[in-house]
Amino acid sequence: MASKTKKAQFDAKKQLETVEEQFQTLQILNEEGKVVNDSAMPDLSDEQLQELMRRMVYTRILDQRSISLNRQGRLGFYAPTAGQEASQLASHFALEKEDFILPGYRDVPQIIWHGLPLYQAFLWSRGHFEGGNIPEGVNVISPQIIIGAQYIQTAGVALGMKKRGEKKVAITYTGDGGASQGDFYEGINFAGAFKAPAIFIVQNNRFAISTPVEKQSAAKTIAQKAVAAGIPGIQVDGMDPLAVYAAVREARERALNGEGPTLIETLTYRYGPHTMAGDDPTRYRTSDLDNEWEKKDPLVRFRKFLEDKGIWNEDMENEVIEQAKEDIKEAIKKADDTPKQKVTDLMNIMYEEMPYNLKEQYEIYKEKESK
Numbered sequence: 001m002a003s004k005t006k007k008a009q010f011d012a013k014k015q016l017e018t019v020e021e022q023f024q025t026l027q028i029l030n031e032e033g034k035v036v037n038d039s040a041m042p043d044l045s046d047e048q049l050q051e052l053m054r055r056m057v058y059t060r061i062l063d064q065r066s067i068s069l070n071r072q073g074r075l076g077f078y079a080p081t082a083g084q085e086a087s088q089l090a091s092h093f094a095l096e097k098e099d100f101i102l103p104g105y106r107d108v109p110q111i112i113w114h115g116l117p118l119y120q121a122f123l124w125s126r127g128h129f130e131g132g133n134i135p136e137g138v139n140v141i142s143p144q145i146i147i148g149a150q151y152i153q154t155a156g157v158a159l160g161m162k163k164r165g166e167k168k169v170a171i172t173y174t175g176d177g178g179a180s181q182g183d184f185y186e187g188i189n190f191a192g193a194f195k196a197p198a199i200f201i202v203q204n205n206r207f208a209i210s211t212p213v214e215k216q217s218a219a220k221t222i223a224q225k226a227v228a229a230g231i232p233g234i235q236v237d238g239m240d241p242l243a244v245y246a247a248v249r250e251a252r253e254r255a256l257n258g259e260g261p262t263l264i265e266t267l268t269y270r271y272g273p274h275t276m277a278g279d280d281p282t283r284y285r286t287s288d289l290d291n292e293w294e295k296k297d298p299l300v301r302f303r304k305f306l307e308d309k310g311i312w313n314e315d316m317e318n319e320v321i322e323q324a325k326e327d328i329k330e331a332i333k334k335a336d337d338t339p340k341q342k343v344t345d346l347m348n349i350m351y352e353e354m355p356y357n358l359k360e361q362y363e364i365y366k367e368k369e370s371k
Helices: 002-021 046-071 086-093 108-114 118-126 149-164 182-193 224-227 242-254 287-294 298-309 313-339 344-348 358-368
Strands: 100-102 170-175 196-206 233-237 262-267
Touching: 002 108, 002 224, 002 344, 046 086, 046 108, 046 118, 046 242, 046 298, 046 313, 086 196, 086 262, 100 149, 100 224, 100 233, 118 313, 149 170, 149 182, 149 196, 182 196, 182 224, 196 242, 224 233, 224 262, 233 358, 242 262, 242 298, 298 358, 344 358
Parallel strands: 100 170, 170 196, 196 262, 233 262
Antiparallel strands: none
16 A cells, blocks of 8 residues: 555656646747747737837836835835836737736736826825726726735636627736735636636746745746646746737637636746835845846847847937936826825715715815815
């Protein structure tokens, strides 16, 4: 009996190793901006490639300015995005306007490019209710603060789309830490069971705040967790915008064809702190690791690729930078000019019919605010 048990354990280990070997990282551009996988190259025009680069450069400037605004006390909560532009923006670039985005708190760039006005993104950071007043026709929800909760919401939204016969997908994002949450498993399992048109992205930036990914799970990849839900999983070089685009575009086509959801793990890196709320990455990341990932910078890689094709130059990049600075300046002014949030505003928008025990308080605040 003991020998049979030993053999079963050995076979199970070999089976796990066989599964893990299937999850090789998809890459199209190497760190030097050279194409290393022609067969996976997406069909993008020169204009589309330029537009994707424009968005990545613009978002890097937005990140830098947002950090400065936060330090000045002009923004509230902010999660830096530098280093994750390929993962965020190339995945969004593979979507269509009618698709629905359910972001995590680091995924503000995607919903801005999907149509949320920049000044409202700033107001959301400040906790102003106007920041969550999504304009008609912009298919996003406000960024989710609860880790992984957006995965369950995405499964529901995607199933609703399927039941209505709509030809669009729901996409969501979380970090490697989010993949350790129960909501993550429930979301991908539910969507898989009902073949809901969903795309689940895990941006593996290697640290769930300060916990290394190796201490979060014994799994060799996050992508392989898709196996338990019976859905495809793929690991992608998250610093390679072309690989990210190709993976998401294929996942979208699968979803629209009725083949169900896909889990995509993007290997990426955040250059800044987890958030601006006091996190110090030097306490848990080495300078050697930072330097290693800085060599993989998605903007540098993509810039080399476009310059080699003769469709990008320094003047074009500087034009984008200046436009971003001007837009940010106007947006923060509009946010500053937005009427301050009042207690009565919160009470009004919270309830369709205000509870009797708050009506008296409402009148008291209303009187105070009128003075």
